[in-house]
Amino acid sequence: MSRVVITGMGIYSVIGKNLAEVRESLYHGRSGIIYDRLRKEMGFRSALTGMVDRPVLKGVLDRRMRIGLPVQGEYAYISTLEALHHAGIEQSFLDVNEVGILFGNDSSAVPVVESVDILRQKKDTMMIGSGYIFQSMNSTVSMNLSVIFRLKGVNFTLSGACASGSHAIGIGYLLIKQGLQDMIICGGAQEINPESTASFDALNAFSIRESEPAKASRPFDRDRDGLVPSGGAATVIIESYESAMKRGARIYGEVIGYGFSSNGEHISMPNVDGPVRAMEKAIRDAGIKPSEVDYINAHATSTPAGDSNEARSIDIVFGNSRPMVSSTKSMTGHEMWMGGASEVIYSTLMMNDNFVAPNINFDNPDEITAKLNIATKTTPFEICAFLSNSFGFGGTNSSLIIRKV
Amino acid sequence: MQNEEIVRKINQLLIDEIEIDESQINPAADLKKDLGIDSLDFVDLFVIVENNFGFKMKAEEMADVKSLQDFYSYIINRINPN
Numbered sequence: 415m416s417r418v419v420i421t422g423m424g425i426y427s428v429i430g431k432n433l434a435e436v437r438e439s440l441y442h443g444r445s446g447i448i449y450d451r452l453r454k455e456m457g458f459r460s461a462l463t464g465m466v467d468r469p470v471l472k473g474v475l476d477r478r479m480r481i482g483l484p485v486q487g488e489y490a491y492i493s494t495l496e497a498l499h500h501a502g503i504e505q506s507f508l509d510v511n512e513v514g515i516l517f518g519n520d521s522s523a524v525p526v527v528e529s530v531d532i533l534r535q536k537k538d539t540m541m542i543g544s545g546y547i548f549q550s551m552n553s554t555v556s557m558n559l560s561v562i563f564r565l566k567g568v569n570f571t572l573s574g575a576c577a578s579g580s581h582a583i584g585i586g587y588l589l590i591k592q593g594l595q596d597m598i599i600c601g602g603a604q605e606i607n608p609e610s611t612a613s614f615d616a617l618n619a620f621s622i623r624e625s626e627p628a629k630a631s632r633p634f635d636r637d638r639d640g641l642v643p644s645g646g647a648a649t650v651i652i653e654s655y656e657s658a659m660k661r662g663a664r665i666y667g668e669v670i671g672y673g674f675s676s677n678g679e680h681i682s683m684p685n686v687d688g689p690v691r692a693m694e695k696a697i698r699d700a701g702i703k704p705s706e707v708d709y710i711n712a713h714a715t716s717t718p719a720g721d722s723n724e725a726r727s728i729d730i731v732f733g734n735s736r737p738m739v740s741s742t743k744s745m746t747g748h749e750m751w752m753g754g755a756s757e758v759i760y761s762t763l764m765m766n767d768n769f770v771a772p773n774i775n776f777d778n779p780d781e782i783t784a785k786l787n788i789a790t791k792t793t794p795f796e797i798c799a800f801l802s803n804s805f806g807f808g809g810t811n812s813s814l815i816i817r818k819v
Numbered sequence: 820m821q822n823e824e825i826v827r828k829i830n831q832l833l834i835d836e837i838e839i840d841e842s843q844i845n846p847a848a849d850l851k852k853d854l855g856i857d858s859l860d861f862v863d864l865f866v867i868v869e870n871n872f873g874f875k876m877k878a879e880e881m882a883d884v885k886s887l888q889d890f891y892s893y894i895i896n897r898i899n900p901n
Contacts, residue, residue, distance in 0.1 A: 477838040478859070541869060544862040 418590045419819060421663040422501025422651030423759045424493040427752075428464035428606075428644050429745050432496055437763050440771040441792055445628035445745050447642050453608050453615075460620035462630050464644025464747035465606060475562065482548030483558050484522050486603035486752075489647035490555045491562065494599060497649035498563075502663060505563070514567030514595050516586045517555040518578025518602035520751045523610035525549035555603045555647075567595050573751075575806025576713075578602055580754025583650055584672035584812055590654050597653035602755035604645030611643045617682065619717060631748075632775035633714035633741035634721050634783040641715040644747030648756035667762045667816040670799070671700030677809025684720050684805055689713075689727040692811035696801060697731070700815040705735035706799055707815065709770055711761045713803040714741035715748045722782045724803065729785045737801075740773035740789040754804035754812060765797040765818055820898055826891050828871065836867050846888040854887065872898060 423433060428446030430436035439446070446464045453461040469488045471480050483491065498504075507513075529546035533539060548554060553571035560569045568589060574581040579602020586598040614620070621640040623630040631642045658665055673696030677688035697704055710728060714721045721741075728739060742760045743749070749756050764771055770793040779788070799817035820828075833839045839854050850856045856864070861881065868876050874897055884893050 478857075481863075538875070540862070540865045540875070543866045544859040 415591050416593055417655035418587045418652055418669045419655050419658050419665045420650055420667040420669065420762060420816065421653055421658050421665060422497040422503065423666065423762060424496030424500060424649040425646070425756060425759050426466065426469070426489045426493045427646040427648070427746060427749070427756060428466045431466065433500065433763065436760070437767065439745065440742065440760055440763060441769060443745060443772040443774045443792060445631070445774065446644065447627040447630055447747050449624055449627050456608050456612070458608065458612065458615045459618065460615060460622045460640070461624055462621055462627055462642045463606065464642065464749070466646050479558070479562050481545035484525050484549040484554055484605060485607065486519065486522070486605040486645065486647060487549070487555050487558050489645070490517065490559060490601060490603040490649065493601065493647040493649040494559055494563070497599065497651050501651040502661065503651065508563050508565060511597065512567040512595065513565050514589070514598040515556045515560050515565050515569050516572060516582045516598055516600050517559070518572050518574065518580070518582040518751050518754060519552055519555045520573040520575055520578050521605065521610050522550050522552065522554050523605065524607050527609050559599070565599070568598060574810045574812070575808055576748070576750045577754055577804040577806040577810045577812040578751040579648065579756065580802065580804035580812035580814055581674065583652065583669065583755060583758060583814055584674065586652050587669045587672050590652060596657040597651065599649060600652055600755065601647060601649035602752035603647040604750045604752035606645035614643065621716060629775050631716045631744050633712065633716045633744050633773060634725060634779065634786065634788055635776050636778040636780040638716045638718060638721060641717050642747035644749045646749060646752055646756065648752055648759050650755055650758055665819045666766055668819045669814065670702070670817050671696035671815030673697070673699060673813040675811045677811070679809055682807055684723045685809070686723050686726045686730070688809050688811045689724060689803065689805060690730050692813040693727065693731045693801065693803070696813040696815050702799065702815070704732050707732065707737050707801045708795070709761065709764070709797045709800040710737055710739045711757045711800060711802040712739050712741040713805045715743055725783045725786050733785070736787040738770050738789050738793065738795060739786045740771055742771055744774040744776070754802070757802050757804070758814060758816060761800045761802055762816060765800060765816070768794060768796050770795045770797070822895050822899065825895050825898060829891060829894060832867055832871060837863065844887070846886065846891065848887045849885060850887060850890060868894065
């Protein structure tokens with residue numbers, strides 16, 4: 415069995431467009447949430463969202479590479495460029511080594527809407543053009559990036575709702591651990607636009623604290639009233655320890671545990687048992703005791719039921735050692751398909767810089783969340799190992815454990 | 820539309836929409852080998868022609884269109900059949 419290490423990271427998020435900016439936002443507890451007037455005009459119940467500029471890629475990528483990329487693919491291109499640079503990997507390395515890609519993504523709404531609009535208007539499929547098919551598929555990110563970076567290894571997308579990015583790293587970890595790949599570009603990408611979140615808004619799941627966007631996402635707080643959708647892209651380069659040593663690469667963390675489970679119950683209501691089983695499986699896989707986990711980056715999205723059930727789950731598994739807990743979604747909003755990957759990056763940045771980022775807006779606990787040791791402010795702290803939770807619709811759960819090397 | 824204007828418009832569309840370098844525009848240029856227009860680009864040419872010249876190209880008529888001059892001639896003949 416190979417050890418699996420993180421040797422590069424890249425991020426394009428609503429709290430920063432690169433690792434340095436994101437590290438500053440995490441440290442200072444900055445929110446990336448805004449009020450989007452367009453959503454209100456369209457009939458959204460909540461106009462709140464995370465927001466980031468669209469990358470300008472004209473002159474960077476040629477036309478054929480650009481026209482197949484939806485917005486989340488553009489975000490992912492930028493985060494992957496940074497991750498490869500961070501890992502010290504050049505195109506010449508990718509050209510002669512079998513490097514794979516596994517990305518989490520679970521929608522691509524705008525190209526689907528636009529191409530069908532063209533068809534309805536023109537009544538001729540030939541008027542749709544050549545780009546929309548490659549933008550429309552869930553596998554759009556891995557499909558496009560594998561061509562842009564001329565990758566030759568494993569190449570597919572994982573769609574596991576809001577745990578997609580976490581499962582992508584988990585499956586990549588298993589492939590490398592088994593000796594089937596030496597290096598995989600893993601990550602998660604999430605489009606930001608009204609089209610992709612309209613039907614989610616319809617579930618009354620979003621915060622309507624529109625007068626205070628930066629205070630709307632308040633995981634574990636007594637007065638939380640729903641999540642805030644967000645997005646961007648995150649890329650994590652994972653490789654075998656041997657490969658990293660051979661390259662002389664700097665190691666930012668080691669993936670030591672992946673646990674997964676399914677709730678087997680309701681399509682949208684989370685439970686307690688499923689997350690408990692995922693966390694316990696990750697701990698068993700890592701071969702450590704629960705008390706060796708110093709920090710938990712919670713899935714907590716700021717929904718009343720979800721945060722309560724996760725708090726109960728964490729208390730069941732970690733009630734004796736009570737590690738520090740925070741949900742970075744308090745700053746980023748819910749990055750959905752991207753979140754499992756970005757939160758590994760946020761936590762790894764904290765681990766390498768010896769601090770725990772605050773769970774902002776945690777003003778008052780409720781009866782259940784009071785059981786957790788929640789970081790309310792930036793806390794200097796040496797993290798030797800952290801656990802990152804990601805849960806999604808259908809009851810899919812993923813827990814990853816990363817430790818310092 | 821005069822033939823010269825059609826040619827000018829085609830050249831500009833190839834530069835703006837397909838992003839072909841202006842220096843490569845030459846009537847003798849082979850669309851695939853010299854200009855790098857592949858099968859996917861041809862799909863986009865269908866859209867570009869309809870949006871800019873107002874008619875639908877037919878795939879079967881494009882079989883004999885090899886050079887840029889062939890493409891000029893095809894468009895000119897569709898717009899000015901006589």
